[in-house]
Amino acid sequence: MTGVPEMLILRLLAEREMYGYELVQAIEVATGEAIRLGEGVVYPVLHALEESGCLRARRKAVSGRTRVYYSLTAAGKKRLAVVIQDWKRIAGAVAQVLKGAGDAAASV
Amino acid sequence: MTGVPEMLILRLLAEREMYGYELVQAIEVATGEAIRLGEGVVYPVLHALEESGCLRARRKAVSGRTRVYYSLTAAGKKRLAVVIQDWKRIAGAVAQVLKGAGDAAASV
DNA sequence: GGCATATACCTGGAGGTACGAGGTATAGAG
DNA sequence: CTCTATACCTCGTACCTCCAGGTATATGCC
Numbered sequence: 582m583t584g585v586p587e588m589l590i591l592r593l594l595a596e597r598e599m600y601g602y603e604l605v606q607a608i609e610v611a612t613g614e615a616i617r618l619g620e621g622v623v624y625p626v627l628h629a630l631e632e633s634g635c636l637r638a639r640r641k642a643v644s645g646r647t648r649v650y651y652s653l654t655a656a657g658k659k660r661l662a663v664v665i666q667d668w669k670r671i672a673g674a675v676a677q678v679l680k681g682a683g684d685a686a687a688s689v
Numbered sequence: 690m691t692g693v694p695e696m697l698i699l700r701l702l703a704e705r706e707m708y709g710y711e712l713v714q715a716i717e718v719a720t721g722e723a724i725r726l727g728e729g730v731v732y733p734v735l736h737a738l739e740e741s742g743c744l745r746a747r748r749k750a751v752s753g754r755t756r757v758y759y760s761l762t763a764a765g766k767k768r769l770a771v772v773i774q775d776w777k778r779i780a781g782a783v784a785q786v787l788k789g790a791g792d793a794a795a796s797v
Numbered sequence: 798g799g800c801a802t803a804t805a806c807c808t809g810g811a812g813g814t815a816c817g818a819g820g821t822a823t824a825g826a827g
Numbered sequence: 828c829t830c831t832a833t834a835c836c837t838c839g840t841a842c843c844t845c846c847a848g849g850t851a852t853a854t855g856c857c
Contacts, residue, residue, distance in 0.1 A: 582814075583690055586843085586844080589783070601805075602804065611789075615779065615781065618845090619846070621807090621844085621846065624806075624807060645852060646805055646806090646852060647806080649805090649806075668783065671723065672783075674719075674720035675720075677719065677720060677721070678701070678720060679773060679776075681700065690844065691813090691844090693814095695814095708834080709836090710833065710835075711834095727818095728835085729815080729817065730815060734814095736836090751834095753824060755823095755835080756834070757835075
């Protein structure tokens with residue numbers, strides 16, 4: 582049913598190469614603080630996506646520290662399209678039920 | 690991050706009293722088959738919601754069989770309002786990111 | 798020099814969700 | 828008399844999510 586963190590990460594990486602720590606903050610910014618993923622969420626997702634061939638990792642030394650930049654592979658782009666479609670199906674269905682024929686909490 | 694089944698169940702019960710087996714099919718119908726919850730999802734959620742005081746159960750014999758009808762309590766209505774608000778926050782944030790500044794799979 | 802903070806990576810364990818598979822029992826159709 | 832639909836339920840698994848913790852370097856401050 583879920584997979585929101587995975588989707589957000591794939592989506593942001595579709596625009597440009599980023600590293601883990603950067604993603605944590607980028608998600609916060611992009612969602613207007615509505616979604617905050619800890620590093621403990623982001624890193625495991627990145628590793629799983631790399632493992633499954635959706636991401637390519639590239640180490641880069643920046644001022645002494647090492648950053649691991651991730652970018653989408655072809656498989657990653659395909660994966661992104663799938664999870665987006667799934668999300669839209671779910672979100673659309675939920676919106677339909679929330680609207681309902683009813684009354685309570687219909688608009689916010 | 691999730692809680693979609695819980696939300697759907699609360700939302701449908703906000704309109705009228707229903708029993709478990711009925712809910713399984715009502716969700717299928719209401720979402721245009723987009724979401725299909727098995728009984729193994731619905732019943733545990735119903736029990737948990739009753740346990741936490743969000744639902745009231747009422748046994749009713751119908752043509753030999755027994756049905757357990759559930760209806761929302763005041764706490765249930767409050768709970769529904771909360772999960773709807775959470776959902777809208779998440780869904781709104783996701784929509785914003787999916788739209789992004791970017792290109793891929795923006796509209797469907 | 799020493800200390801706190803920010804950057805940057807990572808893992809582990811716990812908790813909760815979601816789900817398929819299975820198990821019981823009655824009513825009605827063929 | 829068997830098979831399907833109705834109607835309830837539980838169990839075990841798998842996965843996701845998360846908090847807390849652990850390592851290490853650069854930088855600014857006293």
